[in-house]
Amino acid sequence: MVDLVRRTPGRPALADVEGATRTEIRRLLSGLPAARGPIAVGVGSRGIAGIAEIVAAVLDELRQAGFDPFVVPAMGSHGGASADGQVELLAGYGITEAALGVPVRATMDTVVIGEVEGVAVHVDRNVAEAGRALLVCRVKPHTDFQGRIESGPTKMAAIGLGKQRGAQGIHALGVRGLRDVMPLVGRAVVERYVLGALAVVENDLDETASVTALGAAEIGGPAEVALLAEAREGLPRIPFDGLDVLVVERMGKDLSGSGMDPNVIGRWMMAGMVEPSPAPPRCVSVLDLTEASHGNAAGVGLADFTTRRLAERIDWTTTTANVLTAGWGSLQRGRLPMVLESDRDAIRAAIVASGHAHGGPVRLAWIADTLHTATVGISQALWEEARAREDLVLAGSPFALPFDPDGNLTPLARTR
Numbered sequence: 001m002v003d004l005v006r007r008t009p010g011r012p013a014l015a016d017v018e019g020a021t022r023t024e025i026r027r028l029l030s031g032l033p034a035a036r037g038p039i040a041v042g043v044g045s046r047g048i049a050g051i052a053e054i055v056a057a058v059l060d061e062l063r064q065a066g067f068d069p070f071v072v073p074a075m076g077s078h079g080g081a082s083a084d085g086q087v088e089l090l091a092g093y094g095i096t097e098a099a100l101g102v103p104v105r106a107t108m109d110t111v112v113i114g115e116v117e118g119v120a121v122h123v124d125r126n127v128a129e130a131g132r133a134l135l136v137c138r139v140k141p142h143t144d145f146q147g148r149i150e151s152g153p154t155k156m157a158a159i160g161l162g163k164q165r166g167a168q169g170i171h172a173l174g175v176r177g178l179r180d181v182m183p184l185v186g187r188a189v190v191e192r193y194v195l196g197a198l199a200v201v202e203n204d205l206d207e208t209a210s211v212t213a214l215g216a217a218e219i220g221g222p223a224e225v226a227l228l229a230e231a232r233e234g235l236p237r238i239p240f241d242g243l244d245v246l247v248v249e250r251m252g253k254d255l256s257g258s259g260m261d262p263n264v265i266g267r268w269m270m271a272g273m274v275e276p277s278p279a280p281p282r283c284v285s286v287l288d289l290t291e292a293s294h295g296n297a298a299g300v301g302l303a304d305f306t307t308r309r310l311a312e313r314i315d316w317t318t319t320t321a322n323v324l325t326a327g328w329g330s331l332q333r334g335r336l337p338m339v340l341e342s343d344r345d346a347i348r349a350a351i352v353a354s355g356h357a358h359g360g361p362v363r364l365a366w367i368a369d370t371l372h373t374a375t376v377g378i379s380q381a382l383w384e385e386a387r388a389r390e391d392l393v394l395a396g397s398p399f400a401l402p403f404d405p406d407g408n409l410t411p412l413a414r415t416r
Contacts, residue, residue: 002366002377004395004416005386009374011234013207017050018057021198024213025061028196031215039067039195040105040126040133042074044160045089047254047292047371048138048200049208052094055136058198059102062134070103071095072126074135074160076167077325078253078296080318083107085294092254092292110163113192116184119173121158122166127193133161135197139227141235143258143299144270144330147179150228151257153197154186154220161189164325171327175272183220190219199227203234206371236264236373238365239392240382244354246281247347247366247377249411251299251310252290253322255371258333259299260286264370267302271329281365283350287343287409289313290369298322301335304353305346309408311339342407366401368412377401377412 014020039062043055055071062069071090079085083106090096090104097104110122127133135153137160142150149155159167159182170177170185196215203209210230214223238246251259262268266280286303288310289295295315300306314336323334340346351362366377378386386394402410 001380001398002364002401003383003398004375005239005378006375006393006395007204007239007373008391008393009203009205011203011209013203013205014209014211017208017211018053020211021054021057022061024198024211025058028213028215029061029065032195034066036066037068038130039069040072040124040130041069042072042127042133042135042137042156042161043090043095044137044156045073045075045078045086045253046138046257047093049202049206052099054198054200054211055095056100058134058136059100070105071100072124072133073106074124074137074156076159076162077164077322079294080296080315081108081164081321081325085318088294108163110165114188116188117181119169119177119181119185120166121185121188122162122169123189123193124161124163127161131193132195133193134195136200137197138200138202139224140202140231141228141263142178143256143262144326145175145178145273148225149183149220152224152228153199153214154183154190154224156197157189157194157219158182158186164321168325168327171325171329174327174329175270177327187220190216194219199224201227201231201234204236205374206236209234236261236371238264238266238367238373238376239389240363240365240378240385241278243281243363243365244283245347245350245362245364246284247350247364248284248286248303248370249368249409250288250290251286251297251369252293253296253298254290254292255369256299258302259293259297260302261370262302264373265302269302269332282354285346285350286310286337287346294318296322298326299333300337301333303337305349306337306339307343307346308339308341311336343409344403344407347401347409366412375412375416377415
């Protein structure tokens, strides 16, 4: 039997995201010399809440200031390391020429502008030709490493605008490349081309908590570091340690760069990274892959068990391109877990493998995905712990895990 537990919200959502975006962009532009002409607006591959509306407001403010903006995908090797694939990813978020009234210019061609620590500094050719860019991105803890600067405008400048070649050069150095070299590469790109960035921080409910415009000099500096600390506080969490089994309904590139965020599930499986303490779940079962991933299942190796449904949705060309770009440090994350016929089989296998094959009290948690953890299904072994927590509310209506006749689990969202 399981019951539903809900976390009380953390930081509240920003009431007027569009208004705050416009205010921040105007503040940024007011500190710059009057300028005209083209400017590239870099947008990434992550499923940022309200990203199309945010980008639309940024583009409108740039037009009003006299610029001629266009959108470029700033996403390294995502989208199968192809220009068409990256355009398709943006379109999935509503970022299209028809919707926004500006061109979307995608290329995998880059210009090399120098070298940092032996790594060539690549820049999207469209950005280099325009001569200036503004980045729209989310600041959050990274899924491959921990450092002073993680995911945010610096990384987007270094890896997002670096396209596949730039991303591969940095990832080839493993954790050191991301933690130590990436910020230097990012600064080299920023100093040459980037006027500033709109940095989005989300709360633990996948809502926009703040938008902050950073000038070029602030990118990679204390202001970005402070935003990362803010984002870390709002990271979605599974509110229990020492789990025997974690069930994740879906993974996907729109949810996390690694499909499932290691910061949430408590597993790194990354060469050079020490596994976290307290111990991560003994066994993880992931059941499906999001449509917005377009078959990219990089990160599926973070799980121990999966389903035939997920395995059959994998585009191995796209997945392999992403895994190879990420480099040797994360190769094990690209491996296919044990494949079971149904959700029921994948969950049962995890319970058996965790050491509870004979009906013992299994510490099991069930989440929709690693971006949405406000509601968690929990087994009876966790109920008393949940009742004792002030930040958790237990529904108090136990039910059996709801499987359909084919053995597939009813989504958590439909059991609330």
